[in-house]
Every structure is written in structure tokens, then in C-alpha cells.
Amino acid sequence: MSDDTLVHFDKVTKRFGDFEVLKNLDFKVKRGEKVTIIGPSGSGKSTVLRVLMTLEPINEGVVYLDGDPLWHEKRGHELVPASEAHLRQMRKKLGMVFQQFNLFPHMTVMRNLTEAPVRVLGLSRKEAQERARELLDMVGLSDQADKFPPQLSGGQQQRVGIARALAMRPQVMLFDEPTSALDPELVGDVLKVIHRLAEEHDLTMLLVTHEMDFARRISDRVCFFDQGAIREEGPPDQIFTEPKNQRTQEFLHAVLHPEA
Amino acid sequence: MLFGYHWDLTSNWTFALSILPILLHGMLVTIEATLLGFFIAAVLGLVFAVLRGSPTRLISYPVAFIVEFFRDTPLLVQLYFLYFVLPNYGILLPAFMTGAVALGIQYSAYTSEVYRAGIEAVSRGQTEASRALNLSRADTFTRIILPQAVPRIIPALGNYLISIMKDVPVLSVVTVLEMLNVAKIIGDRTFQYLIPLTMVGGLYLLLTLFASFLVRALDTRLPKRGIPLK
Ligand SMILES: Nc1ncnc2c1ncn2[C@@H]1O[C@H](COP(=O)(O)OP(=O)(O)OP(=O)(O)O)[C@@H](O)[C@H]1O
Ligand SMILES: [Mg+2]
Numbered sequence: 125m126s127d128d129t130l131v132h133f134d135k136v137t138k139r140f141g142d143f144e145v146l147k148n149l150d151f152k153v154k155r156g157e158k159v160t161i162i163g164p165s166g167s168g169k170s171t172v173l174r175v176l177m178t179l180e181p182i183n184e185g186v187v188y189l190d191g192d193p194l195w196h197e198k199r200g201h202e203l204v205p206a207s208e209a210h211l212r213q214m215r216k217k218l219g220m221v222f223q224q225f226n227l228f229p230h231m232t233v234m235r236n237l238t239e240a241p242v243r244v245l246g247l248s249r250k251e252a253q254e255r256a257r258e259l260l261d262m263v264g265l266s267d268q269a270d271k272f273p274p275q276l277s278g279g280q281q282q283r284v285g286i287a288r289a290l291a292m293r294p295q296v297m298l299f300d301e302p303t304s305a306l307d308p309e310l311v312g313d314v315l316k317v318i319h320r321l322a323e324e325h326d327l328t329m330l331l332v333t334h335e336m337d338f339a340r341r342i343s344d345r346v347c348f349f350d351q352g353a354i355r356e357e358g359p360p361d362q363i364f365t366e367p368k369n370q371r372t373q374e375f376l377h378a379v380l381h382p383e384a
Numbered sequence: 385m386l387f388g389y390h391w392d393l394t395s396n397w398t399f400a401l402s403i404l405p406i407l408l409h410g411m412l413v414t415i416e417a418t419l420l421g422f423f424i425a426a427v428l429g430l431v432f433a434v435l436r437g438s439p440t441r442l443i444s445y446p447v448a449f450i451v452e453f454f455r456d457t458p459l460l461v462q463l464y465f466l467y468f469v470l471p472n473y474g475i476l477l478p479a480f481m482t483g484a485v486a487l488g489i490q491y492s493a494y495t496s497e498v499y500r501a502g503i504e505a506v507s508r509g510q511t512e513a514s515r516a517l518n519l520s521r522a523d524t525f526t527r528i529i530l531p532q533a534v535p536r537i538i539p540a541l542g543n544y545l546i547s548i549m550k551d552v553p554v555l556s557v558v559t560v561l562e563m564l565n566v567a568k569i570i571g572d573r574t575f576q577y578l579i580p581l582t583m584v585g586g587l588y589l590l591l592t593l594f595a596s597f598l599v600r601a602l603d604t605r606l607p608k609r610g611i612p613l614k
Pocket of ligand 2: 169300
């Protein structure tokens with residue numbers, strides 16, 4: 125494995141009952157790379173992110189994160205299923221932004237951003253609040269710190285969601301359709317924030333989205349998922365202008381010309 | 385005479401007035417049994433709910449069985465069991481304690497359901513977000529899930545508090561001097577049952593109305609989205 129590979133799915137299979145959601149998936153992401161995952165509904169896009177975030181265990185294969193197996197631990201030369209302690213160690217490098225935001229509704233925005241840094245990273249409340257204020261500033265919500273999430277618009281909530289994940293200083297940020305639950309007029313503000321993040325070179329980003337223009341602008345690479353495997357991948361310009369695979373062509377045609 | 389109070393049989397009114405302190409004495413016992421039984425039910429129910437949710441089947445299955453057993457056997461059977469069988473094994477509790485424990489055990493089956501439903505009503509997304517932020521399981525439960533479950537749990541628990549109160553007279557069969565038992569003793573001795581029993585009905589009505597009022601006041605005051613953490 126070359127040194128600049130940060131995420132590596134090595135022949136990963138994931139089943140729900142008899143249904144194979146990920147089929148022998150091989151997938152690599154380099155350090156600092158911004159990768160967009162596109163594909164039809166049910167193709168396993170969310171599952172890839174959820175497996176990486178340790179929300180879904182895998183059935184076969186190995187996932188590596190920064191060289192270490194994610195769902196396994198090394199015992200001698202053997203790989204055994206990971207303990208909760210190992211998973212917690214690995215999760216330090218990951219952050220996730222959810223389609224439904226999943227903010228803590230009973231906590232103020234400030235508390236949403238400081239709870240984990242204080243409880244998990246052991247920051248003092250003051251340090252955590254400083255960090256939170258910087259992040260709120262970055263996402264344009266410095267005046268909303270004392271509100272509760274239900275008092276915010278969807279777009280504001282999602283920007284809090286992004287700030288909350290960043291407060292843990294992850295190396296990899298996972299975005300699962302971060303704008304799909306938003307009214308169209310609120311999408312822009314969220315995309316702007318993600319765009320700004322994408323310009324940071326050391327943050328690795330994995331983004332599932334249906335915003336094709338946006339994917340094209342920010343990604344280094346686009347992966348087309350279909351039936352639990354990558355059908356085609358490449359630089360955005362190639363995938364969006366001259367896709368080679370027929371399924372990719374059909375999918376892009378359907379997404380870009382929905383009325384046709 | 386009972387508890388040092390004499391009754392006055394001159395007229396219905398003097399009789400009622402003279403036995404009121406005696407009944408209030410019994411009411412105090414009723415309230416104490418209710419509160420202690422409720423406390424046991426509330427704590428034991430939470431323990432059951434947490435254990436039942438355990439990922440280890442060796443824990444969750446037996447606990448599920450025990451809860452089902454407590455729910456499906458009558459209070460009176462449990463009470464007799466505690467009162468007459470346990471002493472054979474050297475466990476000797478005063479009648480009042482036995483009664484409160486029986487109430488607590490029986491109702492822990494119901495309260496554990498209340499906790500479970502309340503916990504399950506908090507969306508899975510909350511647990512997943514907690515995981516993604518690397519919060520420990522204990523922190524996730526106490527800081528994320530429980531504060532959001534409480535507004536659903538409290539009103540339902542309150543209703544069981546009222547049910548427990550109405551079940552306290554069952555304890556009279558093991559000699560607990562709660563309100564109904566006291567009224568019956570007065571009746572046995574004076575051959576006047578109507579007045580003491582009517583008064584018990586009235587006092588019970590006052591008690592349950594008061595308790596319902598408290599529960600409702602608490603319910604409207606609880607923030608629906610959870611106990612706020614600033
Ligand atoms: N917990 C689960 N139990 C059973 N099946 C599941 C579960 N989660 C996902 N699936 C199934 O796995 C398949 C892939 O799901 P996944 O969420 O990864 O798709 P997706 O590509 O993200 O789709 P979408 O664009 O609709 O979000 C779907 O068919 C889905 O129904
Ligand atoms: Mg999805």
C-alpha cells in the first residue's frame with residue numbers, strides 16, 4: 125500500500141440478510157483527495173460511508189484507514205474483529221455529516237459543537253468554546269450559538285452539522301447527501317461551506333451527492349456506483365463529459381435531463 | 385378506638401369527623417406505600433430496560449423473561465409469595481416493606497416498557513451522530529438519549545404512580561394498615577361501614593385528582609424536545 129493512501133476498501137462485501145449491498149468492493153482514497161460518489165438509489169453509496177464511519181459492520185474483506193484495519197485488530201499475524209476500544213481509536217480520524225443533520229435538538233448550537241470535544245478529546249469547556257466560535261464564524265453562524273437546532277433553518281442546521289464534525293479535527297470528512305433534505309434556496313449556503321473546505325489541501329473528503337455541477341467543481345475524482353461496486357471512476361471532466369460505461373451514461377442522462 | 389382516636393357515634397356527622405384522623409393516618413400509609421413502590425418500580429424498571437437492550441443475549445433474554453413473568457402474574461400472587469414464602473428462606477421483611485416491594489416489582493415490568501418506548505422513540509440518527517462524534521456509550525445514553533426520552537417517559541410514569549396508588553389496598557391482605565384496611569377495621573368494630581368506606585372513596589378521589597394534576601402540570605412544563613443542555 126502506497127504511503128499516501130488514507131482509505132482502502134480491500135474486497136469488501138456487506139450484506140443485509142441475503143442482499144449484497146457492497147460486492148467485493150475495491151476502493152482507495154488518497155490523503156487530501158476529494159472524492160465524489162454518484163449513482164442510482166440503492167446502489168450502496170451511503171453504505172460505503174456508513175461502513176467507514178463504523179456505523180455498519182462488514183461481512184468480508186478489510187477496510188484500512190491510514191494503514192490500520194478499521195473493522196479488525198491485528199493479533200499476531202491474524203486479523204480479529206475489532207473491539208469497541210479499537211473502533212473508538214479509529215473514529216478519531218473520521219467525521220460525518222448526515223443528510224438529516226442529526227443535530228442534538230436539546231442542546232444549544234454551542235453545546236452541540238463542544239460536547240464531544242470536551243467529553244472525548246478532553247478539551248476544557250473554554251478551549252472547546254473558542255474552537256466552536258471559530259468554526260461557527262467559518263460557517264457564517266456566529267450569531268446563532270445560543271439557539272437550539274429546531275429554531276434554525278435547514279441550511280443553518282446543516283452548517284452546524286458540518287461545524288460539529290469539524291470540531292473533532294478529523295482527517296476524513298464524510299458527507300452523505302448533505303443538501304438533499306434542504307429547500308432549494310438553502311442549498312447554496314451549505315455548498316459554499318463545503319467548497320471552502322475542499323480548498324483545504326490536507327482534508328480528505330468523501331461526498332455522496334446528487335448536485336452534479338457541484339461535484340464537478342470540487343472533486344479530484346468521481347466514482348460511479350452501481351449495484352454495490354464502482355462501475356466507472358475518473359476525473360470529473362471525463363466522467364461528466366465522456367463517460368465510457370453505458371450505465372454511467374444512462375444515469376447521467378437521467379439525472380441531468382430529468383424531463384427527457 | 386384506633387391509633388389513640390375515639391369515635392363518636394352520636395350522629396353521622398360526629399362519627400365522620402371523629403374517624404377522619406384515623407383515616408388520614410391510613411392515608412399517610414397509602415401515600416408512603418405508593419411513593420416507595422413507585423420509587424422501586426422507577427429504578428428497577430430502568431435497570432430492566434437497560435439490560436433488555438443489551439447486545440448480549442445471555443443478558444437480554446433472561447431479563448425479558450423476568451419482566452414478562454412479573455407482568456403476567458397477579459399482584460396478589462407476588463405479594464403472597466413475598467410474604468409467606470420468603471421468610472422460609474430467612475428473608476423477613478415487615479409487612480409494609482413487603483407490600484411496597486411487591487408493588488415495585490409488579491410495576492417495574494410496566495415502567496421498563498415505558499423507558500424502552502421512550503428510548504426507542506429517540507431517533508436512530510441521534511445514536512449514529514453520537515457515534516460519529518466518538519462519544520462513549522455511557523455518554524450517549526446519559527447525555528443524548530435520556531434527556532430526549534424523559535419528556536415522553538415522565539407522563540407515562542406519572543400514570544403508573546396513580547395506578548400504584550389504587551393498588552395499595554391489596555396490601556391489606558398482608559395486614560398493612562393502609563386507608564381501606566383502616567376503614568374496614570372501623571366498620572368491623574362499629575358495624576358502620578357506609579360512612580368510613582364512602583370517606584375512603586372521597587379521599588382516594590382527592591388523592592388521584594391531585595396526582596393527575598401534578599402529572600399534567602409537569603407534562604406541560606417539560607420541554608418537548610428534551611431536557612435542555614446549554
Ligand atoms: N439497515 C438496513 N437493512 C436492510 N437493508 C438495508 C439497510 N440499509 C440499507 N439497506 C439496503 O441496502 C441498499 C443500499 O443502501 P444505501 O443506503 O447504501 O443506498 P444509496 O446508494 O445510499 O441510496 P440512496 O441514493 O437512496 O440514498 C438499499 O437497497 C437499501 O434498501
Ligand atoms: Mg443514501
